[in-house]
Amino acid sequence: MTDQAPDIEIRSLFKIFGADGAAYVEAVKQGMSKKELNARHRHVLGLRDINLTMHGGCIQVIMGLSGSGKSTLIRHINRLIEPTAGEVVIAGTDVVKMTQKELLNFRRYKTAMVFQKFGLLPHRTVFENTVYGLEVRGLSAREQRDTAMRWIERVGLKGFESKYPNQLSGGMQQRVGLARALATDAPILLMDEAFSALDPLIRMDMQTVLLDIQKDVGKTIVFITHDLDEALRLGDSIAILRDGEMIQVGTAQDIVLNPADDYVANFVRHVNRGKVIHVDSIMVPPFPGTPSSGSTVSLGTTLEDAAEVLARGDADGIDVMDPSGERVGHVALRQIVSAMVTPHFEASA
Amino acid sequence: MDWFYSFPHMNDGSLSALRNAIDDGFRGLTRSYGDAIEGLFQPLQAFLIWAERLLTGTPWPVVLLVIAGLAWLASRSWPIVLGAVATLLIIGWFDMWTDTMRTISMIFVCTVIAVVIGLPLGILMARSDRLSRIITPVLDVMQTMPSFVYLIPVVMLLGIGRVPGVIAVVIYALPPIIRLTNLGIRQVDRETLEAARAFGSSSWQLLKKVQLPLALPTIMAGMNQTIMMALAMVVIASMIGVQGLGQPVLRAINNQYFTLGLFNGLAIVGIAIMFDRVTQAYGRRLQKHQEAMHD
Numbered sequence: 001m002t003d004q005a006p007d008i009e010i011r012s013l014f015k016i017f018g019a020d021g022a023a024y025v026e027a028v029k030q031g032m033s034k035k036e037l038n039a040r041h042r043h044v045l046g047l048r049d050i051n052l053t054m055h056g057g058c059i060q061v062i063m064g065l066s067g068s069g070k071s072t073l074i075r076h077i078n079r080l081i082e083p084t085a086g087e088v089v090i091a092g093t094d095v096v097k098m099t100q101k102e103l104l105n106f107r108r109y110k111t112a113m114v115f116q117k118f119g120l121l122p123h124r125t126v127f128e129n130t131v132y133g134l135e136v137r138g139l140s141a142r143e144q145r146d147t148a149m150r151w152i153e154r155v156g157l158k159g160f161e162s163k164y165p166n167q168l169s170g171g172m173q174q175r176v177g178l179a180r181a182l183a184t185d186a187p188i189l190l191m192d193e194a195f196s197a198l199d200p201l202i203r204m205d206m207q208t209v210l211l212d213i214q215k216d217v218g219k220t221i222v223f224i225t226h227d228l229d230e231a232l233r234l235g236d237s238i239a240i241l242r243d244g245e246m247i248q249v250g251t252a253q254d255i256v257l258n259p260a261d262d263y264v265a266n267f268v269r270h271v272n273r274g275k276v277i278h279v280d281s282i283m284v285p286p287f288p289g290t291p292s293s294g295s296t297v298s299l300g301t302t303l304e305d306a307a308e309v310l311a312r313g314d315a316d317g318i319d320v321m322d323p324s325g326e327r328v329g330h331v332a333l334r335q336i337v338s339a340m341v342t343p344h345f346e347a348s349a
Numbered sequence: 350m351d352w353f354y355s356f357p358h359m360n361d362g363s364l365s366a367l368r369n370a371i372d373d374g375f376r377g378l379t380r381s382y383g384d385a386i387e388g389l390f391q392p393l394q395a396f397l398i399w400a401e402r403l404l405t406g407t408p409w410p411v412v413l414l415v416i417a418g419l420a421w422l423a424s425r426s427w428p429i430v431l432g433a434v435a436t437l438l439i440i441g442w443f444d445m446w447t448d449t450m451r452t453i454s455m456i457f458v459c460t461v462i463a464v465v466i467g468l469p470l471g472i473l474m475a476r477s478d479r480l481s482r483i484i485t486p487v488l489d490v491m492q493t494m495p496s497f498v499y500l501i502p503v504v505m506l507l508g509i510g511r512v513p514g515v516i517a518v519v520i521y522a523l524p525p526i527i528r529l530t531n532l533g534i535r536q537v538d539r540e541t542l543e544a545a546r547a548f549g550s551s552s553w554q555l556l557k558k559v560q561l562p563l564a565l566p567t568i569m570a571g572m573n574q575t576i577m578m579a580l581a582m583v584v585i586a587s588m589i590g591v592q593g594l595g596q597p598v599l600r601a602i603n604n605q606y607f608t609l610g611l612f613n614g615l616a617i618v619g620i621a622i623m624f625d626r627v628t629q630a631y632g633r634r635l636q637k638h639q640e641a642m643h644d
Contacts (some may be wrong), residue, residue, distance in 0.1 A: 078547055108549030119544025123562045123638050133548040135558075164638040184548070 005056040005187045005220040006091040006110075008077060013050040013086030015072055015244075018043030021084040034243050046072045047244045050086070054237070056187075059214065059221040061235030063228065063267075069244035070224045074192050077222060078111045079103055090188070108137050112181035116193035118173045120165040126152065126176050127161040133184035151179040155209060171202035178206075182213065189221045196225065207233055228267055232256075232276050240264055252276045274304035274340040282339045283320050283329030296321045299328065303336050310336070379505050390512045393462075397511045400458050401592075404450040412450065413437055420623075424630030432626065436619040445594065445616045452583055452593035453620060455511070459518045459579045463526050464572065466519070471530020471568075472556065481531065488524040496521055496585050504589055514591030522578040529571025533564030569632035573625060580621045 014025050016037070024032070024043055034045040047069045054060040064070045075081040076088055079095050088095040090110065098106060112133060113119075120129050130152055131144040152161060155175040165173050174194060181189055191210075195203045207230065214221065225231050231238050232252040239249045240260075248260035256276045259265040279301050296319045297306050310318055310333055320329040358364075404412060413434065420433045440449050474481040500517050507513040537560050545559045561568075587595025594613045601610030 080543060080547060104549050104551060106549075107547060111547070113544065113547040115540060115544055115547075117540050119540050119547075121541060121545070121559060121563075132545070132558075136548055136550050136554055166638060180548075190547075 005218055007056045008054040008060075008188065008220060008222070009087075009089040010050050010052045010054075010073075010076070011087040011089065013047055013073075013076060013088065014084045015046035015069075015076070015081065016043050016084045017046050025085045045244050047076075047083075050246050052239055052246065052249060054220060054222060056220050057218045058236040059223055059234050061223045061225060061231040061238045062241060063225055063231045063238055064241035065226055067243070068241040070226075070241050071192055072244075073241065074190050074222055074224050077188070077190055078107050078113065108133070108184075110186055111188045111190055112184045112186040113190040113192065114174070114177045114181045114194040116196050118165070118170075118177045118197075120173060120176055120180075122165055125162050125164055126157055126168070126179075129165065129176050130179045130183050132180055133186075137184075147183050147185070148179070151183045154182070154213065155179045171198050171206065174198060174206060175209075178209070182217070187219055189219045191221065191223045193224050193226070195230065196227065203227075203230070210234065228271060232271065240267070253278060253281065257281060272304075274307065274336075275302055277303050277339055279303065279306050279320050279329070279331050279336075282335050283331045284335075286319060286327045286330045296327075298323065303340055306331060307333070307336050307340070375502065375505065383506060386506055387508075387512075390507065390516075393458075393515065394512050397455070397458050397515060400454040401451055404454045405447055409441060409446060420627045423627050423634075425634060426630055429626050429630055433623045436623050440616050440619060443612055443616075445597075445613060448592070448594045448597065448613070449616055449620060452580075452595070452617070455515065455518070455583075455586075455591060455593060456576060456579050456620075456624075459515055459522060460572065460576055462515070462519050463523050463575045463579075467523050467526035467571070467575070468530055468568070471527045471571075472534060472561075474527065474531040475534035475560075484527070488527060491520055492524045496582065500585070500589060509590040511591055514586040514589050517589070518579050518582045518586050518591075521582050522575045525574035525578065526568070526571040529574070530564065530568050533567030533571075534560045536567065537563045566632050566635045569628060569635060573628040573632065576624045576628065577621060580617060580624070583617060 014028060015021070016024050016028065018024075018041070021043055024037060024041055028037065028045060028048060034048075037043050037045050050073060052060075062070045062073060072081055076083050077090075077095065079088075079098070083096055086096065093106075095103070095106065121132065124132070127148060130148040134144045134147060149161075152158060155178050157172065157175050157179060160168065160172065165176065168176070174197075177194070181191075195206050198206060210221075211234065223231075223234055225234075235252060237249065238252060238255055240247045240255070240263075242263055248255060248264050250258075253276055255264060256268045256271055256273060259268055278299070279297060280299050282303070295309050295313055295315075297309055298321050301320075306318060310316075316334070317330055317332040319327050320331065322328045359367075416437065417430050417434050420430045424430070437449075440446060470484065474484055496517060499520055500513075503513045503516050507516070541563070542555065542559060545555055550558065583591070583593060583595040584598050585595070587593065587599045594617050597613040598610050598617075600606065601613070
């Protein structure tokens, strides 16, 4: 890593599309709705008062349906879209106030981006696409080559260096997109629906590749998706957008257990809760005296994993241990099952 | 009701006064600046003479080999190379070699000038909608104005000879390369551009590494059109003293020599097809990255 992965702080960000968006910021601040703005002034509200801190080295997922403004939001981080008002502060610098030259260098050294439709250069081979970010920086051909080959191998494209994007499948093309972004070694990785265009199996595969690489590189990753399962799997933190407004920010478990409103509740209704909820949320204080069974699970275990441990033995409950080995709780099979199926479950701990 | 049946027009006196005023003005301009303008085109004259001497002065087998070599480099296709060589051999056998070389040298110069002027203009047009709105009608005029009409002021200014001929040809042949450069750059996929911008490309890098390479097949189509239109002007240009295949055709028209006209006309067709096939094959080769589609 050349850089410590920085926090990204978005402060009261507004985006109003149209000829004179700035003129209507005040009105929107006063509470004018998206519909009213469009009907009366022919301007489209893209983002309304977004405040979000994305922590360095973490994967921040931004989720929403199409038209929710998520792709607009991610483009404000490297200023592919100019905000109407607000700040995007990264490592003490406001991206919004950068000069063109500063912005160019910021994009060259601090951020890299992966696109939904890959955004590869069709006239360049896999290798030539991968070196693009380095070439733009003016690096020597030798340095470009070593770095690019390392990442081409890491994403599993060895042997395809001289193919053109058109000769590859979607999944392979996105590997090129990923290699191109990682080769720049930028501390911030922006992924705009990066896996949405891929088949479900390939998508899972790419998520695994990403999580695997993130363990080594520890970048600040901003990941846009409309797929809740993907959000829950990847996100250290998940932010939910609707109609340009931030509805809820929290961990996967927060969102599944305490949806902020019906919109979010609808989103999470069909989630596999066993994969998201931890035993911590439903355990009861441990029974005094002897352990209830031979096997135990640690804090932070998902319900599904706990159920699997239980299924292997014949006990109907299991003890929960903290990292120091202390018994801190107990969950019964019945509790696990009801937490996994009940849509309106209230956390008991 | 007279005005109803005959279109009411400016009276004859003022109309001819207007024409005279414009003509006199232009003649005055010619008299006072003619020499200066001619001096301005001196380098062009030198370039033209150099190109013509190069092609007519070099022994024909060398020229034939070089043209065959260039055709191979551009097209990588034996049928096209053989076709070009056969065309030139037949032209030579029918004693039209020197005229053909003169014509090719002029087409070469015109194409170079058209690219030098047209490529930057096309790029600028692609970058600015306002400029594009200004230039487009000018191009329309250049393409539709009968070429004899703009021969008049060119001849008044520069007299008869190679340079005015080239200017007339360039005016006629310039629009396609400007239009297609503009079009080619505007057609580059927005997402590809956005990706290149996201990695910090400056606008020069964007142009050099993304826009021009992706627009190149379209630009080549424009160049092909430019060459074809330049060839179409050969006969008209010969009326103001441009040497080459056009002059025998002109002589044939004046004296009703059917066969002379036909042979030289066919020679023009022959080199047109040759240029066309070679440049098109080159354009196709530029798109080879699109050939092997997945699925």
